[in-house]
Amino acid sequence: xxxxxxxxxxxxxxxxxxxxxxxxxxxxxxxxxxxxxxxxxxxxxxxxxxxxxxxxxxxxxxxxxxxxxxxxxxxxxxxxxxxxxxxxxxxxxxxxxxxxxxxxxxxxxxxxxxxxxxxxxxxxxxxxxxxxxxxxxxxxxxxxxxxxxxxxxxxxxxxxxxxxxxxxxxxxxxxxxxxxxxxxxxxxxxxxxxxxxxxxxxxxxxxxxxxxxxxxxxxxxxxxxxxxxxxxxxxxxxxxxxxxxxxxxxxxxxxxxxxxxxxxxxxxxxxxxxxxxxxxxxxxxxx
Amino acid sequence: xxxxxxxxxxxxxxxxxxxxxxxxxxxxxxxxxxxxxxxxxxxxxxxxxxxxxxxxxxxxxxxxxxxxxxxxxxxxxxxxxxxxxxxxxxxxxxxxxxxxxxxxxxxxxxxxxxxxxxxxxxxxxxxxxxxxx
Numbered sequence: 001x002x003x004x005x006x007x008x009x010x011x012x013x014x015x016x017x018x019x020x021x022x023x024x025x026x027x028x029x030x031x032x033x034x035x036x037x038x039x040x041x042x043x044x045x046x047x048x049x050x051x052x053x054x055x056x057x058x059x060x061x062x063x064x065x066x067x068x069x070x071x072x073x074x075x076x077x078x079x080x081x082x083x084x085x086x087x088x089x090x091x092x093x094x095x096x097x098x099x100x101x102x103x104x105x106x107x108x109x110x111x112x113x114x115x116x117x118x119x120x121x122x123x124x125x126x127x128x129x130x131x132x133x134x135x136x137x138x139x140x141x142x143x144x145x146x147x148x149x150x151x152x153x154x155x156x157x158x159x160x161x162x163x164x165x166x167x168x169x170x171x172x173x174x175x176x177x178x179x180x181x182x183x184x185x186x187x188x189x190x191x192x193x194x195x196x197x198x199x200x201x202x203x204x205x206x207x208x209x210x211x212x213x214x215x216x217x218x219x220x221x222x223x224x225x226x227x228x229x230x231x232x233x234x235x236x237x238x239x240x241x242x243x244x245x246x247x248x249x250x251x252x253x254x255x256x257x258x259x260x261x262x263x264x265x266x267x268x269x270x271x272x273x274x275x276x277x278x279x280x281x282x283x284x285x286x287x
Numbered sequence: 288x289x290x291x292x293x294x295x296x297x298x299x300x301x302x303x304x305x306x307x308x309x310x311x312x313x314x315x316x317x318x319x320x321x322x323x324x325x326x327x328x329x330x331x332x333x334x335x336x337x338x339x340x341x342x343x344x345x346x347x348x349x350x351x352x353x354x355x356x357x358x359x360x361x362x363x364x365x366x367x368x369x370x371x372x373x374x375x376x377x378x379x380x381x382x383x384x385x386x387x388x389x390x391x392x393x394x395x396x397x398x399x400x401x402x403x404x405x406x407x408x409x410x411x412x413x414x415x416x417x418x419x420x
Contacts, residue, residue, distance in 0.1 A: 041299060041300035044300075044301040045297065045300075048296055048364050051364075052364065052366065055329070152298075206328065208328075209330035210316055215355070219355065
């Protein structure tokens with residue numbers, strides 16, 4: 001049986017924890033709003049980009065450049081795993097990692113080579129235990145406060161440079177799509193060869209300035225940057241959403257714990273008072 | 288004058304959407320103006336000024352840092368790398384861009400990269416002259 005003092009410290013420590021989780025939940029809620037509006041603001045660009053790309057690619061005769069058509073092989077796969085920099089956000093990081101891990105195992109069972117590029121430290125932490133030899137790099141976005149397009153551009157440039165160096169044949173992006181505060185869907189999206197949304201559009205009689213090839217040559221790397229940017233924004237919103245709901249749960253659990261502990265505390269206190277009273281009375285009777 | 292649909296988007300946000308009468312676009316092969324029923328064209332843009340003529344006397348001028356312009360039967364869509372309304376563009380920004388371009392030129396190792404950097408620098412200088420800053 002714990003003493004009254006033990007119970008008191010236990011309750012106050014749970015209260016302190018509750019304060020922290022409550023504060024984290026509120027911070028996450030504020031950040032979520034910002035992340036969500038950033039993700040929404042970026043949506044038109046990526047949608048238009050997809051439409052334009054579909055238009056141009058639809059008019060292409062033959063295979064097109066390697067970024068669009070692939071280099072004809074699919075032996076080496078690059079998985080770009082985007083996760084958060086921080087923990088305490090429920091199953092957010094592990095669900096992305098789980099999806100990536102399933103893909104890695106499936107690919108390896110087929111005898112393919114897998115390389116991993118980690119964006120965000122948490123995914124790297126989880127993946128390196130099992131696949132440390134396959135991780136080629138970790139991109140740390142810890143210093144980034146407001147996600148800007150240039151951050152995504154740097155990652156995309158790195159991916160393209162690896163592709164051009166022949167380091168891999170197929171690239172897939174792993175991130176979490178933001179559906180709502182309680183639902184984030186881990187998603188895998190193929191980056192290279194580019195996937196044209198909505199299939200090949202009807203080729204309209206376009207004129208290209210300078211030339212079709214030159215435009216595709218600038219459009220395709222740009223498209224990869226846009227996809228990465230979108231993934232990062234969706235991820236940021238998902239992370240805050242996941243953190244918000246998990247911290248909400250934690251706060252509620254702490255509240256329940258405090259309630260239970262308080263009951264135990266009161267009972268113990270009452271028992272002690274009764275015991276003391278009995279001692280006094282029986283002492284008086286004995287006289 | 289007949290109006291057509293125009294959209295200007297940058298990666299961060301949608302800057303303009305609505306019906307306009309004419310838009311001047313700084314194409315990489317030369318400036319052109321898009322009006323209603325323009326033939327479908329897809330072009331890259333150089334850094335320059337997009338001149339949007341809404342209706343009548345209302346007009347809007349924005350600085351864009353390259354990107355793509357897509358003219359289709361549905362209207363004009365500009366995918367800008369970065370777009371800043373001209374009244375918010377500061378002389379320092381332009382000066383910084385020029386400095387960046389100069390550094391790129393100094394760093395360029397291949398003939399191709401050098402030509403590209405030089406082109407960019409020329410475009411930025413031209414822009415500065417046009418703005419008179």
